[in-house]
Amino acid sequence: MLLIDCPFCGKRPEVEFHCGGEAHIARPADPAQVDDAIWAEHLFVRKNPRGLHAERWRHLHGCGQWFNALRDTYTDRFVETYKAGEQPKHPLTETRA
Amino acid sequence: MRRFSLASLLKEAVDGHQGWGRQWRAPDPKPAYDVVIVGGGGHGLATAYYLATVHGITNVAVLEKGWIGGGNTGRNTTIIRSNYLYDESAHLYEHALKLWEGLSQELNYNVMFSQRGVLMLAHNAHDVQSFKRHVYANRLNGIDNEWLSAEECKAFCPPLDISPDVRYPVVGGALQRRAGTARHDAVAWGYARGADARGVDIIQNCEVTGVRRDASGAATGVETTRGFIRAGRIGVVAAGNTSRVMAMADVRMPLESYPLQALVSEPVKPVFPCVVMSNAVHAYISQSDKGELVIGAGTDQYTSYSQQGGLHITTHTLDAICEIFPQFTRMRMLRSWGGIVDVTPDRSPIIGRTPVDNLFVNCGWGTGGFKATPGSGHVFAHTLATGQPHPINAPFTLDRFRTGRLIDEAAAAAVAH
Numbered sequence: 001m002l003l004i005d006c007p008f009c010g011k012r013p014e015v016e017f018h019c020g021g022e023a024h025i026a027r028p029a030d031p032a033q034v035d036d037a038i039w040a041e042h043l044f045v046r047k048n049p050r051g052l053h054a055e056r057w058r059h060l061h062g063c064g065q066w067f068n069a070l071r072d073t074y075t076d077r078f079v080e081t082y083k084a085g086e087q088p089k090h091p092l093t094e095t096r097a
Numbered sequence: 098m099r100r101f102s103l104a105s106l107l108k109e110a111v112d113g114h115q116g117w118g119r120q121w122r123a124p125d126p127k128p129a130y131d132v133v134i135v136g137g138g139g140h141g142l143a144t145a146y147y148l149a150t151v152h153g154i155t156n157v158a159v160l161e162k163g164w165i166g167g168g169n170t171g172r173n174t175t176i177i178r179s180n181y182l183y184d185e186s187a188h189l190y191e192h193a194l195k196l197w198e199g200l201s202q203e204l205n206y207n208v209m210f211s212q213r214g215v216l217m218l219a220h221n222a223h224d225v226q227s228f229k230r231h232v233y234a235n236r237l238n239g240i241d242n243e244w245l246s247a248e249e250c251k252a253f254c255p256p257l258d259i260s261p262d263v264r265y266p267v268v269g270g271a272l273q274r275r276a277g278t279a280r281h282d283a284v285a286w287g288y289a290r291g292a293d294a295r296g297v298d299i300i301q302n303c304e305v306t307g308v309r310r311d312a313s314g315a316a317t318g319v320e321t322t323r324g325f326i327r328a329g330r331i332g333v334v335a336a337g338n339t340s341r342v343m344a345m346a347d348v349r350m351p352l353e354s355y356p357l358q359a360l361v362s363e364p365v366k367p368v369f370p371c372v373v374m375s376n377a378v379h380a381y382i383s384q385s386d387k388g389e390l391v392i393g394a395g396t397d398q399y400t401s402y403s404q405q406g407g408l409h410i411t412t413h414t415l416d417a418i419c420e421i422f423p424q425f426t427r428m429r430m431l432r433s434w435g436g437i438v439d440v441t442p443d444r445s446p447i448i449g450r451t452p453v454d455n456l457f458v459n460c461g462w463g464t465g466g467f468k469a470t471p472g473s474g475h476v477f478a479h480t481l482a483t484g485q486p487h488p489i490n491a492p493f494t495l496d497r498f499r500t501g502r503l504i505d506e507a508a509a510a511a512v513a514h
Binding site for chain 1: 398
């Protein structure tokens, strides 16, 4: 079980949290101007990297807040957690070979 | 290929079993192949086998970064069934089930396919309605599936407790009698042996590190840890690592890779005659021919390539197993493990062309790919040989996420696959 550092509450066990998938996916600003391919990209296509992954979590059975986390998907270790709307301190380009 | 038969067995018994040779070669990669398959699991090996036997294409290499059948082929719970709700899925999985029924004879290799029946338990009114809908939909597609009362469930699977005062009362069940289990390693080995005998090169410990493309963007070969290999066509069958391989060709996929766990108990005498699944409490269980209870757990909530999942996921499944089958509460679990499954948004696979010419993909089998192994290989071989999908895999395009023609088994199947 993961130990997750909620930016609001501190370290808590994974069962208190809900994972919301990849972070920093922006909805198309003008939906009417966007074609099907871009909608498919927005709705379905994911980076799914082996290495650092920015993802959304919600402290469901705690403060209830959404926040972001940077986690290595090869080791499952969290590198950092940060509040929604912020960017991670670590560069996201690092992926494992 | 030396055929296995009673005569060969008797001869080896007399000779002290010294004459059993290797079942497939360990060749060095050639500079070029007509078809290169990335991934030596059951699906990839089956694809190579059917390319050779059905389409006569034998200049084929299967590249495997580890050893064949060492990924999800060796990590599943070996359950085979075809009682899927939607027509597209039903046709695909039934195609596979029909191939399973003759597979040991076809391969001359005992895959220990056992049609012991898969019983899905209904615990409440919603389950009853949902399962009856499945039964009727399956029958319209010519697939056997029948509704059993609680008493009939008990007669088919005596370890069940159908008394009304248990925590999860059994109010009935849907039974597919032709469903069952098979020996997963034997499936990989049997296909490898059959493909190798027809000239396919199975190259283990050879990891693909890049996809080379020409000026027009078409794929021309793969970079590997054993050098560049030119390919007429490339078939990616890399399960949980598909996103990574496809990224080498700049193709972004609608996939996420999750850990899926399973576990087995200590071996005991035969106590459990069939496969029982309970979607409502998320538990499924069968007994292997070795005597171990084989139990499938769920996926973790986060993506991962670690091939291990959280302990609370397996504990949750064991809670449900112990609740339904209290007689197993004192058994010890021997081993647990995780595999990385590639899950699509609609929980249906992707089998077909990609935006890159000469690059084809067979992925997205998620938590239920083992049962489809023969059918998946058969239709993907057709796609690789002709450049066009077989009618059975035509709906399972990558493009369906753009057009919106999803095959939403996620909603239909709820959990267990």
